Amino acid sequence: MNYHALYQSGELLRRVREAYRRLAVCDLCPHDCGVNRIKNNQGICGAGLQPKIASAAIHRGEEPPISGTNGSGTIFLSGCSLKCVFCQNFPISQFGNGEVITSSELAVRMLKLQKQRAHNINFVTPTHYLPQILAALWLAIPHGFCLPIVWNSSGYEKVDALQLLDGIVSIYLPDMKYSNDDSAREISSAQDYCRINRSAVTEMLRQVGHLQIDENGIAVKGLIIRHLVLPEGRAGSPEILPWIAKNLGRETHIALMSQYFPAHKAPAMTGMNRPVNHEEYDAAVDALENAGLENGWVQELDEERGAV
Numbered sequence: 001m002n003y004h005a006l007y008q009s010g011e012l013l014r015r016v017r018e019a020y021r022r023l024a025v026c027d028l029c030p031h032d033c034g035v036n037r038i039k040n041n042q043g044i045c046g047a048g049l050q051p052k053i054a055s056a057a058i059h060r061g062e063e064p065p066i067s068g069t070n071g072s073g074t075i076f077l078s079g080c081s082l083k084c085v086f087c088q089n090f091p092i093s094q095f096g097n098g099e100v101i102t103s104s105e106l107a108v109r110m111l112k113l114q115k116q117r118a119h120n121i122n123f124v125t126p127t128h129y130l131p132q133i134l135a136a137l138w139l140a141i142p143h144g145f146c147l148p149i150v151w152n153s154s155g156y157e158k159v160d161a162l163q164l165l166d167g168i169v170s171i172y173l174p175d176m177k178y179s180n181d182d183s184a185r186e187i188s189s190a191q192d193y194c195r196i197n198r199s200a201v202t203e204m205l206r207q208v209g210h211l212q213i214d215e216n217g218i219a220v221k222g223l224i225i226r227h228l229v230l231p232e233g234r235a236g237s238p239e240i241l242p243w244i245a246k247n248l249g250r251e252t253h254i255a256l257m258s259q260y261f262p263a264h265k266a267p268a269m270t271g272m273n274r275p276v277n278h279e280e281y282d283a284a285v286d287a288l289e290n291a292g293l294e295n296g297w298v299q300e301l302d303e304e305r306g307a308v
Contacts, residue, residue, distance in 0.1 A: 001146055001147075001148070001170070002167040002168070003137060003141070003149075003167060003168045004141065004146070005167075006167055006168065007138065007141045012134070012137070012138050012141075012168070013138060015134055015164045015168075016131065016134045016135050016138050018164065019130055019131030019134050019164055020038070020131045020135075022131070022161075023036075023037040023038050023049070023131055024036055024037070024038050026043055027158075028127060028128060028130055028131075028158070028161050029044075029045065029081040029127050029128060029156065029157065029158060029161070030081070030156055030157070030158055030190075030191070030192070030196050031043065031044045031045075031081060031191075033045075037049055044081060044083070044189075045079045045080060045081045045127075045128035046078070046079040046080075046096045047078075047079045047128040047129060050100050050101065050102060050103075050132070051077065051100070051101055051102070051103060051106050051129045051132040051133070051136075052077065052078040052079065052096065052098045052099065052100045052101070052129075053075055053076060053077055053078060053098050053099055053101060053106070053109070054076040054077070054078050054092040054097055054098040054099075055074075055075070055076045056073070056074070056075045056076075056109040056112070056113060057073075057074060057113075058070070058071035058072070058073060058074070058113065058116055058118055059071055059072050059073075059074035059122065060072070062074070062122065062173075063173075063219075063224055063255050063297060064217065064297070065211065065213050065217060065218055065219035065224075066119070066120065066122065066150060066171070066173070066219055066224075067119075068119040068216070068217065068218040068219075069119075069216070069218075070116075070117045070118060070119055071118055071119070072118060072119060072120055072122040072150065073110070073113030073114065073116070073118030073119075073120060073121045073122060073147065074122040074124060074152075075106075075109060075110070075113075075121065075122065075123050075124065076089070076092055076098075076124045076125070077098075077123065077124060077125050077126055077128075077129050078092050078093075078096050078097060078098030079092075079093065079096050079125070079128055080093035080094070080125050080128070080154065081127055081128055081154065081156055082154050082156055082188045082189065082190055083188060083189035084177075084187060084188045084264070085187055085188075085264060085265040085266050085269055085272065086187070086230075086260065086261075086262060086263055086264055086265075086266035086272055087263060087264050088261070088263045088264075089125075090263060090264040092125075093125060094264065103132045103135040103136045103139060104136075104139055106132065106133070106136035107136040107137070107139040107140040107143070107145070110136060110137075110140050110145055110147075111140055111143055111144070111145055113147075114144075114145060114146070114147050118147065119147070119148070119218050119219075120147050120148040120149065120150050120170070120171065120219070121147050121148075121149050121150065122150040122152050122173075123149065123150065123151060123152060124152045125152070125153065125154065126151060126152070126153060127153055127154070127156070127157055127161070130161060130164065130165070134164065134168070137149070137168065148170035148171060148219070148220060148221070149168060149169050149170055149171070150169070150170070150171045150172075150173055150219075151165065151169040151171070151172050151173065151174075151204075152173040153172075153173070153174050153175070154174070154175050154177070155174035155175045155176055155177065155197045155200055155201060155225075156188075156190050156193065156196060156197060156200070157174070157196070157197075157200040158196070158200070159199050159200060159203045162200060162203050162204065162207070163203070165207070166207050167207075169207070169208065170208065170219075170220065170221045170222075171208065171211075171219050171220075171221060171222060171223075171224070172201075172204035172205075172207070172208055172222075172223045172224070173224050173226065174197075174200065174201055174204060174223075174225060174226070175225075175226045175227070175228070176197055176198075176201060176225050176226070176227050176240050176244070177193070177197070177227075177228065177235060178190075178193055178194065178197075178234070178235055178236055178240075179194060179235070179236025179237075179239035179240045179243070180194070180234075180236050180239075181193050181194055183234050183235070183236065187230075187234065187269075187272070198243070198247070201223070201225060201248065202247065202248070204223050205223050205248055205249075205252075208221050208222050208223055209221065209222055209223070210222050210223060210249065210251050210252060210253070211223060211224055211253045211295070222253070223248075223252065223253065224253045224254075224255060224296070225244060225248075225252060225253070225254050225255070226254075226255045226257060227240060227241070227254060227255070227256055227257065227284075228257045228259075228260055229256065229257065229258055229260060229276050229280060229281050229284045230260055230272070230276065231260065231271055231272060231274055231275070231276055231277075231280060232271045232280070233280065233283070234271065234272070235284075237256075237283070237284035237287050237288075238283070238284075238287040241254070241284075241287045241288050241290075241291040241293060242287070242290075242291045244291065244293065245291040245292055245293050250291070250292045250293055250294070251295055252293060252295065252296075253295045253296040254288060254293050254295070254296035254297075255296055255297045256284060256285065256288055256296065256297065256298050256299065257299060258276055258281045258299040258300070258301045259299065260275060260276045261275045262274060262275070276301070277301075278301055281301050285298055
């Protein structure tokens with residue numbers, strides 16, 4: 001792993017220190033809250049100084065190259081820099097359910113998942129805990145940690161923060177949620193979403209390239225973009241998918257997801273208070289095909305509710 005060379009050179013420790021320095025006036029995500037998280041103050045994401053996790057376990061429900069045969073070592077982090085009204089994990093992302101641990105304890109969880117033969121360590125909603133994750137990696141490496149790291153994020157990220165992960169993250173798994181800033185602001189409380197998201201995924205591609213899999217079909221490096229189809233075309237699939245093909249390349253792997261259902265606050269929001277229907281999802285599939293994006297995964301749509 002590239003991060004072993006960064007560890008040996010001292011570069012990884014330098015990045016740990018730089019990331020923690022940014023916590024003093026937190027600017028890790030595009031909200032730029034400016035709170036002093038070293039003193040355990042909290043901004044929009046709800047995170048303080050120590051990492052907070054909801055679970056750390058083998059997960060088999062990710063994209064096939066991520067889950068593989070043994071499963072992905074998935075660590076769900078509490079809090080989120082977005083406030084999606086439909087979030088299915090809202091007790092974790094919005095209410096902050098989870099266990100506060102130290103970076104040392106996070107390193108132990110990573111090593112435990114490695115012993116359970118996970119194919120990778122998959123950090124879910126990790127952006128606001130970037131410093132603590134880097135610290136955990138620095139602590140885990142001397143104890144034999146060697147798995148690929150998956151950065152499973154909302155895609156609402158700052159390029160200069162992502163650059164601290166260059167050579168550390170092997171697989172980026174971001175969302176591209178919206179093609180319209182008004183929808184992003186209304187549904188996820190995200191300002192200037194399109195510019196920020198597109199710059200972020202472009203940087204991710206620069207770092208890891210397109211998806212590479214080994215002889216067993218397991219991802220070793222690269223980019224997979226998730227796009228969740230929303231009711232009434234609110235995700236803007238016909239705009240996002242051609243943009244990906246033109247700017248990132250037709251070889252980009254796309255997970256086109258159909259499992260939207262109105263969770264959290266969505267039942268009270270007009271237009272978001274029902275699942276995606278066949279016409280809406282088929283239109284997104286057509287956009288995918290018309291853009292020439294042939295790599296990835298398309299779900300089927302259950303008549304009652306969502307993905308099967």
